[in-house]
Amino acid sequence: MRAIVYQGPGTVAVRDVPPPRLESPGDALVRVDLAGICGTDLHVIAGDFAGIQPGAIIGHEFVGEVIAVGSAVTRFRIGDRVMSSDFTACGHCHWCDRGDHWECREKAFFGTGTSFGPSLAGAQAEIVRVPHADTTLGLLSKGCSDEAAILLGDNLATGWAAVERSGLLPGETVAIIGGGTVGQLAGLSAQAAGAGAVIVIEPSEARRAFARANGSLAASPEQAPALVARLTDGEGVDVVVEAVGNATALAAGFDLVRKRGRIISIGAHAAESWSFPLAKSFANELTLSFAIGDSIRLRPRLLSLITTGVLDPTVVVDRRIGFAGAAQAYADLKAQRIMKAVIDPRI
Structure with a gap:
């Protein structure tokens, strides 16, 4: 499959990489319909975060369709359209029970190396593996566009x-x-x-x-x-x-x-x-x-604000590209020529 990978400090590239597979009963595989480029990704490719290695898939914002689920996944089925938090959480520990998912000891942050937990392949790819899918993912609601859902997963949260x-x-x-x-x-x-x-x-x-x-x-x-x-x-x-x-x-x-x-x-x-x-x-x-955004906790409230028209986060999206435009979008975001880019892997 195609993915955007970290090449070295300041550079990214589109590469063919092996597709992910289910590794745990709580995993899901999601075909990515839209991914985002975030300011945090600029920190990643600058080498500001530990443990990011050349060839690592980057990105942590995505929406898409579930194409496979592990045996322990109960909330989602193949074919469901979903949004995601930018990090995973187990959903049943002391911290998750309090709604403090970022403090979960099993937390992993998509596409950011090992600074915030174990390394987890990112979402600027055709397919992404989602651990603890029942907690990390949310159903994409009617009235919430793909672009709004991407922003809800991190920037708006x-x-x-x-x-x-x-x-x-x-x-x-x-x-x-x-x-x-x-x-x-x-x-x-x-x-x-x-x-x-x-x-x-x-x-x-x-x-x-x-x-x-x-x-x-x-x-x-x-x-x-x-x-x-x-x-x-x-x-x-x-x-x-x-x-x-x-x-x-x-x-x-x-x-x-x-x-x-x-x-x-x-x-x-x-x-x-x-x-x-x-x-x-x-x-x-x-x-x-x-404060760090926790879309797992905030999803219901923010979805209500979006679907009722109180908040429209999509006003910040000013570039829509395919994989081929990713390197230029990263450069333009760093130079502040754009504010927010989203990537459609199907283009």
Whole structure:
């Protein structure tokens, strides 16, 4: 079968690889109808995550059709159209029972090496093996498009997780640092949850324009402090969402948030440490949290928001390609010439 594989730092290629097979009674095989390219994939091919080897299939966002199931799979049958979380979870351990699937000891993250668990082949392929299929997969609902389902599996779940973790109250002000796909979807999620004002802080004018067109205010990093001060009478925003994944962006949040405000980081961090503003955080009673999207837990709620028209995450998709266009799409995403690409393996 064809798949997109990691070639070495910064490069990907389309290769013919052996198709996966069922390895456990809880596995399913899914024929991929649509896969996504995510900002996290840029970290993967840059070599930021451990254990990714040349030839590894990458990608962690997909929808498709079940073509085989193990003997222990009870929720799905051959022919079912399904969406997926970007990681697997067993569904029955202490953490899964609490709804904290990311903490599951059997977690594996599709196509990201061994940084987050055992290595698991990715989804930018014609067929993907899905461990713990009864938990990892969800039925594709009527009223939810393939593109919306792909975004629900990671980017939208991550954006919504920020809002959930922040405890956002109706009317509160939110600053989003980073106007990529996850940042924009965090902004849309905050709007859906009743934020009074959402400010997307982003260097790219094109991405600022996108934010404005979709209901947010927007500012460059240089303009942001003045805009925040004007909107909040100098107090600072109630919630900052850091959606970049580096120390500089995270540190900037501490200059924008009000006293007793909340900073939520949803960027994919690879650095081992950073300099924490301890005295300021203590004096101002700040809260810093980190959140990772868990579509297994959030699927029912987000599906309802999508199918009722409250949220349309597909506005971020600006390129649709076949395998042949993948390498260029990766390059364009890195250069911020596009926001979100989806791959149809059938093209």
